[in-house]
Amino acid sequence: MRFAVLMHYQEPAEGELSEEAIAGAQQAFDAYGKALHRAGVLISADVLQPTVATTSVTLRDGSLRVQDGPFAETKEALAGVFMLDVPDLDAAIGWAEKCPGAQWGMLEIRPVGTTFVGGSWTDGCVRG
Template sequence: MRYALLMHHQEPGDGELSPEVIAEAQRAFGVYARALSEAGVLISADVLQPTEGTTTVTHRDGALRVQDGPFAETKEALAGVFLLEVPDLDAAVSWAGKCPGAQWGTVEVRPVATSYLDGGWTS
């Protein structure tokens, strides 16, 4: 079964994190991603740019509306996504508990309902 591990955390301000802290986080996520890959459960992983680069698109009443910035202002933002193929929720939760992002933010574990693969939707 597919699960998305959605990492949420408070975005640091410019210069708030030292280069050493950033390098350590990159190292920790590299170790984590390699472990997921070696276990054969990693489908993909993406780290997102800060929310200041967000563009929000809506289509209401026949009109397309494009605006800069996230739709909602929150203390925590979606920072990245790991997509896993694991046997069950327990396995997904176990991997989420090993995610470095769980140390300073929240890792939401959400089952994938459908996937678009090889030209078609699958459940």
């Protein structure tokens, strides 16, 4: 079953984190990503750029609106996404517990409803 593990945390201000802290986090995420890969459960992983790089798009009443920044102002921002293919929610929770981001943010685990791969839609509950 496919699950999206969404990392949310408060973005640090420019210069708030030391180079050592950044390097330590990068090493922790590298080890986590490699562990997911070795276990054969990782579909993809993406760490997002800060929200200042966001562009929001809406189409209301036939009018396109493009704006800089996230659509909603929130204290915590979506920072990254891990797509996992695991047997069940308990397995997804087990992997989320090991994610370094859980130490300073919140991880949202959401089952995938449908997946578009290889030119067609499939039920997200189908493994593989």
